[in-house]
Amino acid sequence: MVNIMTKEKNTVTRAAGTTVVEDRFRDSAADDGIREPVFKTNNFNLWYGDNHALQDINLTFNQNEISAIIGPSGCGKSTFVKALNRMVELVPVVRTEGEILYLENNIFDRKMTVEELRTKVGMVFQKPNPFPKSIYDNVAYGPRVHGIRKKKVLDEVVEKSLRDAAIWEEVKDRLNENAYGLSGGQQQRVCIARALATEPDVILMDEPTSALDPVSTTKVEDLMHELKKDYSLIVVTHNMQQAARVSDTTSFFYQGYVVEHDDTKIIFENPRDQRTEDYVSGRFG
Numbered sequence: 001m002v003n004i005m006t007k008e009k010n011t012v013t014r015a016a017g018t019t020v021v022e023d024r025f026r027d028s029a030a031d032d033g034i035r036e037p038v039f040k041t042n043n044f045n046l047w048y049g050d051n052h053a054l055q056d057i058n059l060t061f062n063q064n065e066i067s068a069i070i071g072p073s074g075c076g077k078s079t080f081v082k083a084l085n086r087m088v089e090l091v092p093v094v095r096t097e098g099e100i101l102y103l104e105n106n107i108f109d110r111k112m113t114v115e116e117l118r119t120k121v122g123m124v125f126q127k128p129n130p131f132p133k134s135i136y137d138n139v140a141y142g143p144r145v146h147g148i149r150k151k152k153v154l155d156e157v158v159e160k161s162l163r164d165a166a167i168w169e170e171v172k173d174r175l176n177e178n179a180y181g182l183s184g185g186q187q188q189r190v191c192i193a194r195a196l197a198t199e200p201d202v203i204l205m206d207e208p209t210s211a212l213d214p215v216s217t218t219k220v221e222d223l224m225h226e227l228k229k230d231y232s233l234i235v236v237t238h239n240m241q242q243a244a245r246v247s248d249t250t251s252f253f254y255q256g257y258v259v260e261h262d263d264t265k266i267i268f269e270n271p272r273d274q275r276t277e278d279y280v281s282g283r284f285g
């Protein structure tokens with residue numbers, strides 16, 4: 001593949017497309033030692049009735065990395081991330097085969113309850129979906145469900161989660177106001193704070209910025225970069241620039257299977273498969 005390596009201010013511009021891979025966010029495992037897997041799937045398959053939506057998925061996601069899931073509409077990206085915290089089982093016709101290991105435990109084993117799994121594997125959705133409650137109560141919701149009642153402890157969790165979600169300064173004087181009164185970008189960061197409040201290891205994000213304006217998108221992307229110091233992030237995105245900007249690894253899904261999974265730099269600059277190259281350079285999608 002032909003690359004024009006115009007390396008300016010940590011930026012590489014590809015010849016075949018418009019995607020820019022920025023190095024400022026990228027410090028993948030290769031740069032600073034090997035990280036442990038947080039999720040590993042072994043021949044994972046999923047059907048919605050007769051529709052074989054995920055086919056023989058074998059992927060590994062490491063701790064403290066941002067992993068992007070990309071691919072055209074309907075290729076199974078959302079289904080895959082919703083399988084990782086078993087949310088997909090809310091659909092009655094779903095059937096699965098194969099394994100998903102979370103820290104080496106099969107998430108389908110009886111030993112692990114769905115509640116335990118979802119405490120450790122939080123999710124943020126495409127559209128900000130705060131509860132119709134105060135900002136405080138949104139963030140305190142998970143800890144309260146887990147039995148935390150002491151106001152002092154809840155106060156601390158709420159403040160820490162909002163700080164970690166980079167929204168504390170904007171909302172600290174209006175914690176008792178309804179979260180619906182916030183902008184879309186602020187609501188999304190409150191939703192991220194709500195996910196952080198149960199102290200997860202992994203945060204799944206399904207197109208977390210597609211409903212946001214460019215300024216809010218930048219804030220959430222900066223936040224993702226901060227969060228990966230303490231969490232692992234698996235992010236579905238349609239936005240090639242976003243995947244290139246923020247992720248360490250990228251998996252390209254196509255028609256229910258994984259065509260290619262590799263370091264983001266390789267996927268965008270030197271993919272092995274022609275379909276990956278065509279997709280990341282915008283020739284189809």
Ligand SMILES: Nc1ncnc2c1ncn2[C@@H]1O[C@H](COP(=O)(O)OP(=O)(O)OP(=O)(O)O)[C@@H](O)[C@H]1O
Nearest residue numbers: 048051053071072073074075076077078079080091
């Ligand atoms: N609740 C559901 N019931 C039945 N089939 C479903 C359901 N959700 C998804 N599917 C099917 O599973 C396949 C994968 O859909 P999925 O939403 O995971 O794709 P996607 O890559 O996330 O798409 P998009 O980028 O458009 O959000 C599609 O064929 C879709 O029709």
